[in-house]
Amino acid sequence: MTFLAVIFLFPLIWMLVSSLKSDVQIFKDMKSIHVFIPPLYDSVTAYFSNYMLALERVDLLRYTGNSLIYTCGIILFGLIVNSMAGYALARMDFPLKNFWMAVIIATIIIPAESIFLPLYVLVHNFGWVNTYTGLIVPFIANAFMIFLFRQFFIGFPKELEEAARIDGCTPIGIFFRIIIPLSKPVFATVAIFTFVNHWNDFLWPLVVANDESMRTIQIGLQYFFAQQPVRWGQVMAALTIATVPMLAIFVFLQRYYVEGLTHTGSKN
Known part of the structure; x- marks a missing residue:
């Protein structure tokens, strides 16, 4: 498993090491083991020159902040x-509890692209374009996440809830x-x-946050390819x-992630 983990980490290691090199070094080391070996510089500043140039070229901190808020x-x-x-x-x-559960599960198979246009029209009519509200609200409810919560709660001990009711606790x-x-x-x-799904959106x-101050990190990354020449170290x-x-x-x-995946397979 360690061997497989290292293989899966290769792209990340290559990306990190390449971010410390110049464009010439990246292409020079491409076909050798040096692709995974960091360069040797005389100063610490040299190692982070690509990062400083990237931050000067594109406002990555603002875009990263927008992505975090989103x-x-x-x-x-x-x-x-979704938990409630x-x-x-x-x-x-x-x-009709089972009916509504079936309806919720059925929405999982609907392609996101098929509701993209009506969803945008709805957000536009509400005046939410170029706002965090327009970015966030349409994706709060998620059928798959509701299903995961339901599966976990099905296996929850009923005795705890019964004891709480005896003590006078309300459902909320x-x-x-x-x-x-x-x-x-x-x-x-x-x-x-949720973080993985929407961090990469x-x-x-791109459509809802077309104002530059509202753009997210994934859109900001495209600037490095749109502006010539492409600096691969900065990329x-x-x-x-x-x-x-x-x-x-x-x-x-x-x-918690591993434990949660184990418990969501529980049944009555």
């Missing part, structure tokens, strides 16, 4: 909405005081899935900056 906003509101929907479908009895109180504190694995799993932010530096937040959230939540 992605974290979807995660924050999505965890609340999943809990209701797993633990509460109400008319049970959810926020009992369920959420004991459901860290599934919350972490959904957070990672390109088309929706690798920018890609590294764009990759760091995604790696950080996975490393931080990986223990």
